[in-house]
Structure formats: C-alpha cells, structure tokens
Amino acid sequence: MNHYDFYLTTLEKLLAQGILNKSMKILVVCGGSADKEMLLKAGFEKVTISNVDSRQVAKDYEPYDWSFQDCENLSYLDETFDFGIVHSGLHHCASPHKGLLELFRVCKKGILVFEPKDNLLVRLGVKLGFGQEYEVVAVADSDCLYGGVRNTAIPNYVYRWTERDVIQTINCYAPQGNHKFIFINALRLPWWRLKKLARRDLELWIRLLEPFLQVLSKVFPWFNNNFAFVVLKASIPEDIHxxxxxxxxxxxxxxxxxxxxxxxxx
Incomplete structure (x- = not known):
C-alpha cells in the first residue's frame, strides 16, 4: 500500500465509523498538496493546512485555508479545531513529541497521525540500508535546499514511534481522564526512496522480498513499518479518573x- 492510499482509506474508515465527519473543523500540520488532495477526495469542508514552508502560496490550497505555522509552537488557542491531522511530518520536528502535543492541545475532539513505526524488523531494515536513520533522500530530492529537520537542508533523524510511546506521551501531558487510542498498522515499502538511490540492488531485493513481507505484515501486524494512530480526547466529566x-x-x-x-x- 502506498502512502496516499493508506491516508485516504484511513480517512474513509474513520468517517464510516463516525469518528470523523466531513463538517469538522480540521487542522493539518506539516501539510502540503497531498493533504489537500486526500481531504478533498474524502469530502472534508473546513480545513486549514499549515507548514513552516515559506514558499507555499495560499491560493494553491483553495478551497481550504493556508497558514504558516510551526507545529512545535502553534499560535492557536486550546481546542480551536475539532480534529488535527499530520501525515509523515512529526519526524521532521526537532521534538516530535512536542509537535504531537501541540496538535493535541489545539484540537477539541482528537488527532489522527501517520508516522513510521519502531520495531526489530524496521531496525534491521535500516541497518541493511533499506530504511533511513536520517532522512537524506528528501534533502537530496530538493537539491540540498530543504526537506530536513524543520524543513531545513539538514537531514532529520527519523523518529519512529511505538504504541506504548504514543500512549505514555499523551497520558503524561493530559492525565485528567481516560483517552481512547486506535492503532492501524500498514506496510509501506519505500519505493520512492529506493528509485532515487545510486545502489539499484536494494530495490531489486525489496521486490524479491515483497511477497514474504506482505504475508508477514498480515500474520504479524505488529511487524509493519508504518501506522496511523488516532487519539480521542477524554470527555470530562464522563471519562475523568x-x-x-x-x-x-x-x-x-x-x-x-x-x-x-x-x-x-x-
């Protein structure tokens, strides 16, 4: 499954479950044109897309709003939006946890996050060169001008999350009640990166291993290299400790x- 198929199918699944609805006021952080495309396809009406990329032009995001925002220091008041979304952006932050908590802070109902996942299989893939420890490919793709940490030309360390990491981070920040967590695993093979490498053998190896990896991801979903997670804020006083x-x-x-x-x- 590619990045954007997973994005769209997750949105559609959450809409069908009633977790999201198309009239919600949505904030996207670390956003771009792909977010606009996916949210339009899913039918969302009230969306603000934000990033620290000063090259962005507001009219390119119409009919949605555009805002220049640092997701680690959002300018919005608490619970300004209904729901927040970030797609593969937190690992570009200097502090991914701060970015997560800022998004959580400004949203009333909850957040949806897509990020790389940490497990033993992923770490092995990084050691063998299939994955990245530092995201050099995005910087290379921009001719070494941006795409790294906080959208600079310095490649960012790829922070990978676990379910426990997400739960502990949220509960430390907001210990008043029982938040609800939903995790959706996905296997997302890095074809885009592999096609850009000077080493062509890595892409060949992944193509050979793909059937095995697909089976492994279905039998043992915790071995997947990516996931989406939803955090639904505790409703006070119903969910108070x-x-x-x-x-x-x-x-x-x-x-x-x-x-x-x-x-x-x-």
Missing part, C-alpha cells in the same frame, strides 16, 4: 476517593 472531580470549570482531587483508598488522608 475516579481520583479527580470537576467543580465548575476546575478539575481537582477527589478527596473522598483518597480517604477511601489511603489511610494517610483524613
């Missing part, structure tokens, strides 16, 4: 719960 309570607009400790569970609280 029992050791907390909501009083007006304020969340505070539930002293009665602590008294019932710990002798140190009187």
């Amino acid at each position: 029992p050791w907390l309570k909501q009083t007006g607009d304020k969340i505070e400790t539930n002293r009665e719960w602590f008294k019932a569970n710990y002798t140190s609280v009187k």
Whole structure:
C-alpha cells in the first residue's frame, strides 16, 4: 500500500465509523498538496493546512485555508479545531513529541497521525540500508535546499514511534481522564526512496522480498513499518479518573476517593 492510499482509506474508515465527519473543523500540520488532495477526495469542508514552508502560496490550497505555522509552537488557542491531522511530518520536528502535543492541545475532539513505526524488523531494515536513520533522500530530492529537520537542508533523524510511546506521551501531558487510542498498522515499502538511490540492488531485493513481507505484515501486524494512530480526547466529566472531580470549570482531587483508598488522608 502506498502512502496516499493508506491516508485516504484511513480517512474513509474513520468517517464510516463516525469518528470523523466531513463538517469538522480540521487542522493539518506539516501539510502540503497531498493533504489537500486526500481531504478533498474524502469530502472534508473546513480545513486549514499549515507548514513552516515559506514558499507555499495560499491560493494553491483553495478551497481550504493556508497558514504558516510551526507545529512545535502553534499560535492557536486550546481546542480551536475539532480534529488535527499530520501525515509523515512529526519526524521532521526537532521534538516530535512536542509537535504531537501541540496538535493535541489545539484540537477539541482528537488527532489522527501517520508516522513510521519502531520495531526489530524496521531496525534491521535500516541497518541493511533499506530504511533511513536520517532522512537524506528528501534533502537530496530538493537539491540540498530543504526537506530536513524543520524543513531545513539538514537531514532529520527519523523518529519512529511505538504504541506504548504514543500512549505514555499523551497520558503524561493530559492525565485528567481516560483517552481512547486506535492503532492501524500498514506496510509501506519505500519505493520512492529506493528509485532515487545510486545502489539499484536494494530495490531489486525489496521486490524479491515483497511477497514474504506482505504475508508477514498480515500474520504479524505488529511487524509493519508504518501506522496511523488516532487519539480521542477524554470527555470530562464522563471519562475523568475516579481520583479527580470537576467543580465548575476546575478539575481537582477527589478527596473522598483518597480517604477511601489511603489511610494517610483524613
């Protein structure tokens, strides 16, 4: 499955499940023309696409809005948008975790993220040269002008996530309630990168191994090299932890719960 087929099918799946709807106010960070194309195909109406790329022109994103935004330091207030999307962009951040949490902060209902996945098979692929530790191909493709960390010409380290990494990052930032996490695994072979390498044997090896990798990805989905993850924000007070309570607009400790569970609280 290529990058954009997975993007579109994931959007369609989430629409069918009622997690997304086409009238939601959507923010895309680290965005570009591919985001516009996929979101238009899926039928979304109210979309703002953003990036730190000063070469972008707003009219190229019509009928959607364009905004120059650093996803690690978004200018928007908390919960300005309904849902946030980032497609293969967080690993271009100086701090992917900060980019994730900023997107989470400015969205009311949740976020959808597509990123490389970390596992033993992926690490082996990187060591053998099939994958990248630093994303040099994007910089090479721009004639060494941009495409690296924070869209500079310095190749970014490719941060790869795990499910546990996502859960811990969100729960540390927003410990008030039970957030919901959905993970969708995918095998995304790096044909675009391999075709640009001077070494032609790597593409040949992947073509030979592709049937085996496809079977492996279906039998053991945790071995896939990419995934999408959805984080649905806890609804307060319904999803609040029992050791907390909501009083007006304020969340505070539930002293009665602590008294019932710990002798140190009187």
